[in-house]
Amino acid sequence: MAVVGKSSMATERPRRTFAIERTMQRQAVALELGVALPAPQQGASRAAPAPDATGLMAQLLTEIKGLRKEVAALRAAQSGEEAAESGIDADEAQLLRIEIAGMIRSLAMAKREIAEIKHPMADEDRVQRATFELDAIVGATERATHRILDAAERININCDKAFSFLGDDDDKVMDVVNNIATEVFTIIEACNFQDITGQRIYRVVKTLEFIEDRIRKIIETWGVAAFADLPLPKVDVVVHTTDDLVDGPQLENQALSQADIDALFG
Numbered sequence: 656m657a658v659v660g661k662s663s664m665a666t667e668r669p670r671r672t673f674a675i676e677r678t679m680q681r682q683a684v685a686l687e688l689g690v691a692l693p694a695p696q697q698g699a700s701r702a703a704p705a706p707d708a709t710g711l712m713a714q715l716l717t718e719i720k721g722l723r724k725e726v727a728a729l730r731a732a733q734s735g736e737e738a739a740e741s742g743i744d745a746d747e748a749q750l751l752r753i754e755i756a757g758m759i760r761s762l763a764m765a766k767r768e769i770a771e772i773k774h775p776m777a778d779e780d781r782v783q784r785a786t787f788e789l790d791a792i793v794g795a796t797e798r799a800t801h802r803i804l805d806a807a808e809r810i811n812i813n814c815d816k817a818f819s820f821l822g823d824d825d826d827k828v829m830d831v832v833n834n835i836a837t838e839v840f841t842i843i844e845a846c847n848f849q850d851i852t853g854q855r856i857y858r859v860v861k862t863l864e865f866i867e868d869r870i871r872k873i874i875e876t877w878g879v880a881a882f883a884d885l886p887l888p889k890v891d892v893v894v895h896t897t898d899d900l901v902d903g904p905q906l907e908n909q910a911l912s913q914a915d916i917d918a919l920f921g
Contacts, residue, residue, distance in 0.1 A: 769874065792856060803842060811836060
């Protein structure tokens with residue numbers, strides 16, 4: 656049976672460093688830091704290197720303090736630049752807020768103006784009513800023109816008949832009939848105004864229909880609920896006087912039909 660020696664059973668202890676080794680380690684650290692070690696004093700004891708280590712630590716602390724000051728200065732400079740940049744961003748953000756506020760006010764004003772022209776909850780549509788009025792003008796003018804032309808044509812026919820009844824001695828009457836026929840042609844030529852005014856009013860009607868269509872699309876985009884908080888357009892109070900006929904007859908789509916009259920008396 657083999658006998659195990661005490662040296663193999665014992666726990667290994669850390670090796671003790673000698674003074675020369677400690678001195679060489681301090682010199683290596685001093686060379687890396689660029690610091691000179693003080694010369695050892697004559698007759699000093701073996702524990703004399705302790706003051707050298709104290710001086711080295713003091714120099715290290717001084718260097719660390721210097722590094723801390725430099726780092727603090729760099730941080731202060733960086734924070735100043737960031738503050739300047741944040742100041743510029745704040746100014747731009749303020750300008751952006753002002754622009755957005757102006758746009759919101761403009762949109763609100765436009766919405767109020769549209770509500771005055773065509774409120775989706777109003778009973779009466781001003782643009783549509785203007786379109787109907789112009790259509791009625793064109794229709795009434797056209798009908799009146801046709802009646803005038805028909806009457807002028809009948810007068811002209813009667814003038815031709817009168818010419819056939821006149822004799823050679825009726826020169827004065829013939830002159831009168833000629834004058835009547837001339838005036839009839841003047842009336843017929845004047846009735847050409849209906850074509851010109853009708854075309855121009857037709858263009859106005861188409862423009863109003865275009866505007867109404869665009870306003871309707873804007874309202875559909877915003878939604879009817881966006882106009883719920885806006886007041887309805889003011890309705891003009893009509894005071895009935897003897898001059899009510901100045902407004903003309905009712906529109907065809909607003910006049911009472913025979914069925915409405917029968918329902919009132921039924």
